[in-house]
Amino acid sequence: MDMGFLMASLIDGLLLGFVFGIAAIGLTLIFGVMEVINLAHGPVIALGMFTVYFAATLLGLHPYAGVGLSAVTGLLLGILIYAIAVQRVIGQPHLSSLLATYSVNMMIIGIGTAVFTASPRNIEFSLGSITLGPATIPVARIVAAVAALLAAVALYFFMQYTRWGKFIRAVTDNRDAAELVGIPSNKVLAFSFGLGTMLAMFSGGLIATLFPFTILEGGKYELKSFVISVLGGLGNPMGALVGGIIIGLIEGLVPVFLPTTWVLVVEFVLFVLILLVRPTGLFGGRAS
């Protein structure tokens, strides 16, 4: 076997794994706090891509500044989605929250395809590439992976040491008890949804600097986020980062042995098996 190809493929997969992982952290964070599977995650990721695109083409912003703008937009959009669609279905049967978030999905995709059309977009942007032994890696991928990793670290410190981070963890543990000690739990839920959406749009922004995309592109990454979250344990944000790395490695490793089209088979079979055998994920998540 060609060791050079294996190395290159693995590094490539690993780098992308961080970027996918950060989107999954958003999904799993929302589930952990309010037990809502956010089916609007994919369209939000796609909106992140479009924010970077329009920031670059209309405002002339550097793509990485666009990624920042995309994250801030995500926070506000998430709070808006929570207020409109999610707030009233908290604590109701899962069918309600699944359908409520899916209706948001339909609205974003419906308006998105009408406004942006379904034609592919591309951000003209390259940082060249560097050669590491046998592997050639585009610099933009390294930057994206580092940015995703930094975001995950920042989130960790935010959750551990800030007031609102502690609020979120308290509400995750027990909403009623949190409310009793004076935590404004509805605001915390809104903020958590905003945070999850922010991570999705941030991830989408980073992906836009790497690949061409359409408004429908988010669905693919939403499914990846599901797989990653389940691997890491639904509701366990740091597990999702490791899940992202695992998925990245699978995406790097499988094409070395099988045609690329088998990657999805491996991922989804793994996804189903994990749910069957260890529904709390490899590292333990919220118990079902």
Next chain:
Amino acid sequence: MKRSVWSFLLPLLVVLAVGLFPLVTQKDLHRETAFTLLRAVALAASLNIILGFTGYVSFGHVVFYGLGGYVAFYLVAVKGWPFWAAMLMGGVAAALLAYLIGAGILRLRGAYFALVTIGVNEAMKAFIYNFQPFGGPTGLTMNFAVYKAYGGPKAVLWMTYYWLFAIAILLVLVTYWIRTSKFGLGLLSIREDEDAAEVMGVRTARFKTWAFTLSAFFPGLVGAIFFFRNASIEPHDAFPLHVSIESIVMVMLGGQGTVIGPLVGGIGYQWMRVFLLTNPLLKNIQLAVAGALLLLIVLFIPAGLVGWLRRRFPATRRFLL
């Protein structure tokens, strides 16, 4: 309260009205409209068996539709089976898949079950994409010579229409039987409180598995019919996740766990789609409008039209089931 005979006749009449209409007018356009309506009705009514009665939210309904379609298509186009036998095998294959995975995945509850059904669908789609006997990514196409045996393409369009009509009627009978049987009572008790049902002696695992198997059999048949008349099948057409979700919406719209609800929901949803698609103002954002409507229903009338009527006007419970 004594149940009126209309609780049985009303759902039957709804399906008969839709199904007989093109037989009277003999117009191709009417037949195609009725086909779309009956397909929606069949998907919604079969999903209702698991979703409405047991409360398990399956996003994987379309996997049975696609699998049934593929199996039947393969048997007709490659193996030269007669259509009716191939269709039956399509349904059996779908039911078998449901039975085999059901024992495992029905142990999961709530969001975990919903997620695993998405996973099963995506895994199946990705697998078929790589499965060469089924044509891999390009799928299979029907040689038009096959249609000759049935009297040509036009006769096939009518024949498949009759099959679908028959399946829709059968579904009404099956749903009515479930709703009024002890089996259905067991399923409803699972929906209300699964642990309590188990303690009371309902064999929940077995009940759920059979409900899931039964609900998978019908989309298998419908998929077989749809792709046979479509003359081609490929992975992206066979397993679109949004068809699963549309089916859920149709069940919700009409009223989950009722006999007539999914029928009304299916017809209403398709009618709304056509209205939006043909309205010059709303055409481009029809998906967004449909999403907004869905949100309003979820937030304000989660029991669906029939559920709302039954609650608001108790007298309707006599004949709305």
